[in-house]
Amino acid sequence: MELYGAKIRAPHALVMTFLFKSGSLQEKIKAILQATFTHSRNLAYFVFTYKGLLATQEKLHGSRWQFHSFLAAMVGGWLVFGDNNHINSQINMYLLSRVLFGLSRLAVEKGYIPEPKHDVFPLFSALVWGFVLWLFEYHRHTLQPSLQSSMTYLYDDSNIWHDIRDFLISNKAKPTK
Structure with missing residues (x-):
């Protein structure tokens, strides 16, 4: 479990740290290792808690009843992922999108909502992108910090150009003198 957490978190932490964090190389490596450790540890704690409560x-x-899984996961989620920090926030948001997608498919499968006559993925994509850019442009503070950083880099920093290096290497806004 900890190895799985390391495989997932280390590449993400590496990219996000070097793209968006300032500090020395030592500070960046420490942040990457800390994020990887926390993610891995939390996954291990959750799996242990979930499986123990299930058993x-x-x-x-x-x-075993279906409700057992839900209850064990709820308790584990509360205990392990209930602390509001950036790692737990990212994990919970990652899961939320997949849960909503899965619940939508289950609702169709069970007949609670009708089978779409056409592919709804284009509408889904349009709504997701419409909402995220609207939130970014007009209610930025409501977005998760790493998403804000990514979107600032893509949509704000790209407005300032000095030469081709800004496009090829870095388009971070240079401080004004």
Whole structure:
């Protein structure tokens, strides 16, 4: 579990740290290692908590029920991922998008909503991008900090050009004198 967390977090932390964080190389490496450790540890704690609670409920009831999974995960989520920090926030947001997608598919599968007659993915994409850029342009403070950083780099910093190096190497705004 910790190895899985390291495989997931280390590349992300490496890219985000070198793109958006300032500081010495030593400070950047420390931040990458800390983020990787925290992500890995939290995943390991969650899996241990979830599986332990699942096994306990199954032992108490004599069999496993669907609700056991939900309850064990809720308790594990509260205990492990309930601390509002940037790593837990990213993990929870990552999961939220996939949960909503899965619940939408399940609602169609169970007949709660009708099967779409046409591919709804283009509409889904249009709404996601419409909302995120509207939030970025007019309510930036509501977006998660790493998303703000990425979007600032793409949509604000790219407005300032000095020469071709800005396009090829870095388009960060240079301080005015």
